[in-house]
Amino acid sequence: MSWNEPGGDKKDPWSGRNEKDNPPDLDEVIRSLQDKLGGIFGGGKRGDSSPSGPSMQSIGFLAAGALALWGLSGLYTVDEGTRGIVTRFGAYVATTQPGLNWHIPSPIEQVQVINVEQQRFIEVGYRSGGGQAMGSVPKEAMMLTKDENIVDVRLAVQYQVKDAKDYAFNVLDPASTLKQVTESVQRGVIGRSDMDFVLTEGRSEIVAAIKTEIQSVMDAYKTGILITSVNLQDAQPPEQVQGSFEDAIKAREDKQRLINEAEAYSNDVVPKARGAASRIVQESEAYKERVIAQANGDVSRFSQLLTEYKKAPAVTKQRMYIEAMEQVLGKSNNVLVDVKSGGSIMYLPLEKLVTKGADDVAPAPTPVHEQVTAPAPQVKESRNDIRASSRERDVRGR
DSSP, rough: TTTTTSSOOOOOOOOOOOTOOOOHHHHHHHHHHHHHHHTTTTTOOOOOOOOOOOOOHHHHHHHHHHHHHHHHHHEEEEOOEEEEEEEEEEEEEEEOOHHHHHHHHTTTTEEEEEEEOOOOOEEEEOOOOTSSSEEEEEHHHHOOOOOSOOOEEEEEEEEESSSSSHHHHHSHHHHHHHHHHHHHHHHHHHHHHHHHHTTTTHHHHHHHHHHHHHHHHHHHHHEEEEEEEEEEEEEEEEEEEEEHHHHHHHHHHHHHHHHHHHHHHHHHHHHHHHHHHHHHHHHHHHHHHHHHHHHHHHHHHHHHHHHHHHHHHHHHHHHHHHHHHHHHHHOOOOOOOOSSSSOOOOOOOOOHHHHHHHHHHOOOOOOHHHHHOOHHHHHHHOOHHHHHHHHHHHHHHH
């Protein structure tokens, strides 16, 4: 038979409570709890005529327990690469190193943990947008150069905390302060430079100058910030003049190309001209030396001839005459024929001999006396010439 069927046992098999029993009275439960608490603090039960105050020993135990829990709440851990700044009622007390530390629990002392190795960065002139394409911020990016041109400069500054105390107390908002200082220093450095210098070869110098000045200002403010790097993301003219600027760059490149070509041509022509000039100078020097040497030789020869003339005037005079005639006749086309040895008249084609002698290469001149004593050339007479000569003798005989 089931427990809840008629005639069966009315007790609940799980709780053991009779189904007919009523639920406990709420007032009774409250009175029972009050009696238990009164016993803990030393008070009598309800209805006692002589109640007593709470036990001092119990109060002491509770106070000690609460004090111990409050003291344990002051334990804290500082991770590696961070520093703990302990303040007592808002005033600086100490800087704690990594590890397990303890401070007087709140509200007396509080701890602010600052990461001193984290690389933080700020963006001036642009916003990266979480890895998306960079968007220019004209209010921050547009800057005036020394030559009164406008450039769009975008800068990124990385920094970290080098002094946790100064970082926490000396400046209200270190990141905002660093951004304002960076923008001010950047405008000052760009304002001292020309536009071409900013856009071309001066980037490294500008970045170094900006980094040095930012660090100097932040140290003067005692912000506890160390500038690790300054990166010039982009430097270009405003978008409104991009086309004209590109044309100017192309013209500058063409100018440089023409200059290089002119220098190459100069390097080719100038050495040749210098070589030719040096050759002419050397030839002039050689001609000078030759003329001087020849003049000295003529003077020496004349001096020697004078000495010989003084010794034998007639012989020297005859010798000089023969040498002069040798020089004169050596350049003329003369034919000498010895007619004493032969009695017959010979026909000689003198014009052909003269022409042939002029066409041939003139041999070295021979002395005059050799020309005089030289035998006459032997010419073979042809039959016609012999016949003509015989007829001529006959006519003469008649």
